[in-house]
Amino acid sequence: MKKKNEYKNTWIIGSTTMLGLGIGFIFLQNSVQIFAASLIIGIGVGLVVTSANFDKILRRITN
Known part of the structure; x- marks a missing residue:
């Protein structure tokens, strides 16, 4: 089972x-x-924020 943060x-x-x-x-x-367009922009912004957040989490794990 996945943790709450995942x-x-x-x-x-x-x-x-x-x-x-x-x-x-x-x-x-x-x-x-x-x-x-606003729906697609909303999805795109979410994906960009998620990828930026993923990089931050990945740095914490590797350090």
């Missing part, structure tokens, strides 16, 4: 996706493309 990456990706979804709903009346 699920942090999925929480980061999920929360930024939900943030992008919420922002997308604001602009949904204007354009569907902005809705889709």
Whole structure:
């Protein structure tokens, strides 16, 4: 079974996706493309933050 800290990456990706979804709903009346773009940007930001966080964790383990 995984430890509690190992699920942090999925929480980061999920929360930024939900943030992008919420922002997308604001602009949904204007354009569907902005809705889709904000969702994709939310996923992308989550992946970038997760990879930066992963490098930080990897440095702690190796040192």
